[in-house]
Amino acid sequence: MSIDATHDRTVLPAAPTRELIHPLWVRITHWINVLAMTVMIGSGWEIYNASPLFPFVFPEAITLGGWLAGALLWHFAAMWVLAVNGFFYLALGIASGRFQRKLVPIRAAEVLSDAGKAITGKLSHADLSVYNAVQRLLYLGVILAGIVIVLSGISIWKPVQLQELTAIFGGYDAARYVHFLAMAAIVGFLVLHVVMTLLVPSSLRAMIIGR
Numbered sequence: 001m002s003i004d005a006t007h008d009r010t011v012l013p014a015a016p017t018r019e020l021i022h023p024l025w026v027r028i029t030h031w032i033n034v035l036a037m038t039v040m041i042g043s044g045w046e047i048y049n050a051s052p053l054f055p056f057v058f059p060e061a062i063t064l065g066g067w068l069a070g071a072l073l074w075h076f077a078a079m080w081v082l083a084v085n086g087f088f089y090l091a092l093g094i095a096s097g098r099f100q101r102k103l104v105p106i107r108a109a110e111v112l113s114d115a116g117k118a119i120t121g122k123l124s125h126a127d128l129s130v131y132n133a134v135q136r137l138l139y140l141g142v143i144l145a146g147i148v149i150v151l152s153g154i155s156i157w158k159p160v161q162l163q164e165l166t167a168i169f170g171g172y173d174a175a176r177y178v179h180f181l182a183m184a185a186i187v188g189f190l191v192l193h194v195v196m197t198l199l200v201p202s203s204l205r206a207m208i209i210g211r
């Protein structure tokens with residue numbers, strides 16, 4: 001222990017820090033989002049199967065709802081959870097400065113360099129409180145895909161009442177493609193995200209207990 005003469009106070013030796021990486025609101029909204037996304041994707045695949053946009057359907061075993069009407073009920077129920085939870089995550093992320101602090105800037109050179117390091121196993125995961133450039137790009141990308149999937153979804157849901165919104169996506173038919181592509185982007189992200197999480201299990205602990 002030493003005395004800080006300038007400020008006349010006792011300075012304790014540095015205690016081992018167990019810094020808070022993800023505040024409670026991030027963890028709660030993240031796991032609610034996982035639940036809502038799972039229901040939305042499973043039921044969305046069943047709805048898609050009733051009128052496919054492409055020459056394939058999703059296997060029944062990985063869809064939710066059993067039939068079109070059942071899937072629509074699941075989809076509309078989870079939609080409110082997804083939208084309200086997403087709204088809180090976005091509002092708190094912006095108001096707390098978390099997004100500005102952790103998700104930007106994203107520079108192409110850094111993304112390429114960090115992606116190269118990740119592929120060759122040289123990317124450090126020692127400091128979980130700082131996202132590397134690839135993570136920043138993926139997290140910001142999936143947040144944007146989340147916004148697009150909700151907006152294109154409500155434009156397909158109420159194409160007459162919300163025709164201005166539907167027009168932004170190029171009309172009802174185009175909005176269906178946008179909605180599908182946003183889903184594909186989110187599922188692609190999810191596969192990579194879960195693999196990365198399993199490779200760095202301490203990051204999963206941090207998303208559960210915060211530290």
Ligand code: HEM
Pocket residue numbers: 026030033034037098102128135139140142143146186190193194197203204205206207
């Ligand atoms: C079982 C599924 C999932 C698991 C196990 C999981 C796990 C995690 C973990 C461990 C982190 C922290 C990463 C780190 O600190 O390096 C994280 C962050 C994040 N995850 Fe997930 N996740 C899942 C699903 C999702 C889904 C479905 C989405 C969105 C569609 C998502 C979006 C995000 C975002 C945006 C962050 C950054 C949050 C922030 O810092 O504000 N995750 N996830």
